[in-house]
Every structure is written in C-alpha cells, then in structure tokens.
Amino acid sequence: MSRGSTEQPSTADGPRQTGRATLRDVAKLAGVSIATASKALNNQPQVRAETRTRVLQAAEQLSFSPNTLAQGLITQRSGTVGLLTSDLEGRFSIPILMGAEDAFGSDQTSVFLCDARGDNLRERHHLRALLSRRVDGLIVVGARPDARPSLGRDLPVPVIYAYSPSDDPADLSLVTDNVGGGRMAVDHLIRHGRRRIAHITGDPSYGAAQDRARGALDRLAEEGLPLAGDQVWFGAWSEAWGRGATRMLLQRDPDIDAIFAGSDEIARGVLDVLHQEKLAVPTQVAVIGFDNWNILAVNARPPLTTIDMNLEALGRLAAQRLFAAIDGTLGSGVETVAPRLITRESTAPLD
Amino acid sequence: MSRGSTEQPSTADGPRQTGRATLRDVAKLAGVSIATASKALNNQPQVRAETRTRVLQAAEQLSFSPNTLAQGLITQRSGTVGLLTSDLEGRFSIPILMGAEDAFGSDQTSVFLCDARGDNLRERHHLRALLSRRVDGLIVVGARPDARPSLGRDLPVPVIYAYSPSDDPADLSLVTDNVGGGRMAVDHLIRHGRRRIAHITGDPSYGAAQDRARGALDRLAEEGLPLAGDQVWFGAWSEAWGRGATRMLLQRDPDIDAIFAGSDEIARGVLDVLHQEKLAVPTQVAVIGFDNWNILAVNARPPLTTIDMNLEALGRLAAQRLFAAIDGTLGSGVETVAPRLITRESTAPLD
DNA sequence: CGGAAGACCGAAAAGGTTTTCAGGAACGTA
DNA sequence: TACGTTCCTGAAAACCTTTTCGGTCTTCCG
Structure with missing residues (x-):
C-alpha cells in the first residue's frame, strides 16, 4: 500500500x-x-x-x-445507492447485482447490499435503514418475474424495480422480455428447418412461463405451424418434470423434431430422456433451453443452445436509469430488455 | 408506508x-x-x-x-462495513456474502458490496473508496481457497479474510476445513462398509483439491485401507473430467465400491458413467460429492450425498469476528470452519 | 505615480447530529 | 427565608468538508 x-x-x-x-x-x-x-x-x-x-x-x-460522510453532509448527496433484493440465493439476482455494481463502480457511487430474504418486515427495516443513510437512490431486485408490491410513491429518492416489476404503473420497472425470448427460441428452431416443435415449461403460475409460451405460440402461428404435442406442457421448473413431460410427450407425439424447454433445468431433463430413447440430439430432435445457466447449459450433452436473459445488462441499465433519475426526474412504466440467443450444439439445421 | x-x-x-x-x-x-x-x-x-x-x-x-452521515461524523463510527469480493460470479462468494449480510443486518450495520472481478487495480480502487467512506471494518472474500496477498498491515480498520486466507500470518483468516471435509467424506463411506474407495478430484493446483485428498488418505490410512484406483485422480473441476476419470478408473480397477468426488460437478460426471456402465448407485458403488451445490446435488440421480462447506456460517462468523474486532483488537492466524455431511441417496450401507 | 483589474487566498457559515456543561426550576431542610 | 439537592433543559462545541464572499497582493495601464 x-x-x-x-x-x-x-x-x-x-x-x-x-x-x-x-x-x-x-x-x-x-x-x-x-x-x-x-x-x-x-x-x-x-x-x-x-x-x-x-x-x-x-x-x-x-x-x-x-471523509465522504462530511462531504455527503454538505453536498446533500451521499454517493451511495441501495440494492434491495428479496432473494440473494436465487440465481437471478446475482447477475443483476453484478451489472449494477459494475455500472456504479465506474462512477463514484458505492452500493449498499440488502437481502430481505423474501420477508416483508425485513424489507421495511432495510428500507428505513437505507433512507436513514441518505442513499441517493434505490434498486429493488425481485425474486420472480412477476409484479411485486410497490414501495410507495412518496419516497424521497428515486426507485427502480428490476426483474420483478412494481404493481404501481407510476413506478419505473425494468424486466426481461420473456415474450420476445419465447419467440426468439422458436424462431431459431424454425430457421433450422424444424416443423414439429413442442414446448415443455415450468410452473404456470409464473408470468415468465406464460409469456415465453405466448411468444412461442405467436411465432408458430405466424408460420402457420401447429404446436407439437397438442399443448404447452406446464409443470415445474425441475429436471424431473423435464424428464416426465418428455416421456409423456413422446408417447403422444413420437415424431417431433424440436423441443423448446422453458428453462435449462428442464432442458437437462429433456436431454436425459431423449438419450434414453436413443433419439439423437440435434440430428433427430433439436433442444433449446432458457436462462443460459452456465453450469447446466455448458455441461449438458450436447451443450445446450439457450436464451440468455441478459440480466447483467439489465442490472447495468437499472444503474444508468437510476443515475439519470438522481438529478433529473424519473420515468415510469415497464421497460423490457431484449434477451439474446446463445447457440451451442443442441440445435443444428435439419440435415 | x-x-x-x-x-x-x-x-x-x-x-x-x-x-x-x-x-x-x-x-x-x-x-x-x-x-x-x-x-x-x-x-x-x-x-x-x-x-x-x-x-x-x-x-x-x-x-x-x-441522518446517519451526521451521526457517523460525530461518533467516528459509520456503522458500515465493506465486503470486498474478488469474484461475485463464482458461486462460493454468494453464500458467504449472505451469511455476513445476515449477521450484520441484525445489528445496525449496513454492508457495502464491492466486486473487484479478480482485478488487482479495481481492488485497490474499491479499497480507497471504502476507506474514504469510513467503513468500520472490511471482509475480503476470495475466489479460490488458496492464499491471497494481504491488503497490508497498516489499514486503519480491522480486516478479515474469508475463504481465501491472507498470505500474511498476522492477518485473521477464516477458511473451510478441507482436510476435515475429505476425512469426513471417506469416514462416511467406511462407516457404510465400503472398502475399495477411489478419489476423483479437480485441478491439483488448488489447495482445496490437495487438502481434501489428504484428509481422505489420512482416514484411509487410519483404517489400513488402500486407495482404490492406485492414485488420486486429479484433473479439472468439470463434469467432463468426472466422466473421463471414471472410465479410466473402472478400466484399471473394475471392482471399486465407492467414489469420493472432489466436487459435485465431478460427481455428476461420475454418476453419468456409472449409469452407462450399468453399475447401480448406491447398491454397487456409493458416490459422495463436495460442495452441496444444490442444483447439481439434488437433481442428480440418485440425489447426491455430499459435503457442505458451511459457507453461510463462515460468512456469519466473519461478521461476528469483525464486529468484535471493531472495538477490541483483532486476532490473527487461520481459523477453520467445520464442514458438514449432507446425506442423500447416493450413499447407503452395503447391504 | 495613482488607480483599476485580476489573481490568489482565507474567514466563516453551513450541513445534522451528539455530548458536555452550566444554568434554572422545584423541592426539601434547617 | 436561605440554602443545598435533584431533575430537566438548552447553549455551544465538535465532527470534516464545501463554498461564498471579502480581502490582500501583484501587475499593468494611463
């Protein structure tokens, strides 16, 4: 030193x-x-x-x-922001956090990390503390891609909701474009000549599951293609459901040529059963996942083509928006971040 | 509100x-x-x-x-600490972070999150910023369980190193007991009647790989048992290496009855090949992993018995030690946190 | 040589809180 | 009534910095 x-x-x-x-x-x-x-x-x-x-x-x-404290006292600006997450454990918060931290770090802003652990009381507690510390702004990172209660309109600092939108349309929320993601996945399969495309996904109570399915169906409809397997296979976000659904699907509709899985976890289950059934991936059946959860996608056999939600970019964007809002005034509504396709070996053109 | x-x-x-x-x-x-x-x-x-x-x-x-800034200015205590991690992406930092955040949260202390991204320059930069903000203390969370350069002896606040110990023995470091973990894994297998135990693990340049192997070998030696497979199979921390090593191992030594994998990722590869070779888990071969990386361990078939490093407890302990050090004076040396065994279905008594 | 302009510097207030210390009120006792 | 106690309260200093504004000194021009 x-x-x-x-x-x-x-x-x-x-x-x-x-x-x-x-x-x-x-x-x-x-x-x-x-x-x-x-x-x-x-x-x-x-x-x-x-x-x-x-x-x-x-x-x-x-x-x-x-002494930054003294500086903050006089300039009425602490140079800090609060990152209020409801679920650090969940893997989705982390990349958002990283993006935000990165964007702020290059300015002079430091970041307070608060994990509410999904507990409302703890959230209020952290909120009080952050306001007492005179943060210049707040980013609220949700655990699920569904609306969450707003922190309220009368806070003395700007707030941005990331991942989980606020239920108050007057707030500014940044979310991933799940409809676009679903559309993107199916589009990729269609471009590779697939025609009998099925969709296995997670818990139907998740907005993300519904949105991705909708995007997929939209794109199929545009092409005049039916959904293989007769239905969207909703279930759970687990490998086990991926396996189970694939077995049922193959029974009902043996000659599919592509499966769009609603998450990489599900995709792993799908791959597993296709293996067992001696269906070659990607030559006979193409598989595409969602999330680009590295540990799962890269280590899959074959490595998994998947949709990346660009969460780090979302975090960075949240930081930028907040930064802009700190002097200016804040927008409102829901802004979406486009996902991106990660091509690996589980999809390929049909011969 | x-x-x-x-x-x-x-x-x-x-x-x-x-x-x-x-x-x-x-x-x-x-x-x-x-x-x-x-x-x-x-x-x-x-x-x-x-x-x-x-x-x-x-x-x-x-x-x-x-106004906490004003309070801090006069009391000479900001009520904040810095969490300086070198790698947020890596999955090991997160639980430590959570533990620390949790422990501090119940006090009045708020936590600054800084991710150096493995870059030394960025680390110095963050360090300067944190000191300028008059943090009351610092926790440095490393990316690998190997020694890292000390921040120096002359910092005006106490520092605790977590996961990666400091290379200066005058600092206080908190690490997981990998030797104990290796011993614990093998002990578990021995208690279940296994006698021909092999060890497949990751990159030998990692202290953790060496330590876990040593613990395993120690425990075997105590029991007078040889290491099956003639050697510790060092390689990489990947599923692929788990698969490759298992194939070689089975060729050299077909009648093993247990494999201790150095990580859950490797264990997944091991399970995969055992499946292919029609070796039943756990009846014929027991498998135990390391890390308790939930997504891998729980979804494995069968679910994986594994060693949990108790990282969240480590984080909490770091917070407590730091808290104690803020008024009192700081200890030094390396303190270890005991891992714990998570029993699932991939191990079972030999009939 | 007188004066104006310009360059540089310092005294002091401000920001919001904690803490010390002195003063005032109420009360009891002699 | 005078005085000593005990309780409460308030003025003011302190923490460390930024910023305004007035002052001093130099320099230059007429």
Missing part, C-alpha cells in the same frame, strides 16, 4: 488525534488554509499551480483521504 | 427546506431544544417522560429519520 511506504503517522511526527489525517492537517502541512486545501484537491481553478502541488504533496504524505 | 399516511410535509405546513425533516424541526415542533430532542430519541435518561413522548410524537409526525 502507498500508506505503508510513508512513516506511519503517529503522535511523534504530526498532530494526529483521531488516527486519520484530516483536511486541516493537510492544510497546515502545506502552509495554507483549509479552504485553499479543499480547492486544490478538488481542482478548483482559483488556486496557483505551485500552491496546488504543495497541497497535493502534503495530502500524499499524510495519505489523506477525504 | 407510514410516511404516506401523514399529510405529506411541504412548504405549507412546516419549515422544510431540504425536503426532509431534521432534528431541528422535531425539536421545534415538540417545543424543546435540539439537545433535548436528541436525548429523547436516543433514550438518554436525563429527560422527563412527558417530554420524551412529546418529542417522539413530533418525530413520528414528521416521519423523522436521523
């Missing part, structure tokens, strides 16, 4: 009572007033070059670092 | 210039001085009960929330 290289400042060589150099110390060492020292460090123009360097040297020597 | 229920305070009904009620406003409304208001809100004894309730009511009415 650079602090290490200087003689560690102690009672002997300087007036350090609190253990840290303050602007006053720097000013004294540089032989100027506090005001001048401040200006010099902040690149204000009204200070001579020679004086500035003297101050800079003094600051360096004392390894001065400005 | 409670703020919502009051007439929203505006220019009309009160002296609100900055948009938020301040202690001065509360005091004025309650008809007392700022000092008294402060004491009343902080449960100081030198204030009459009647006055206290008057202040409390005023605070409630204005939905006052104290």
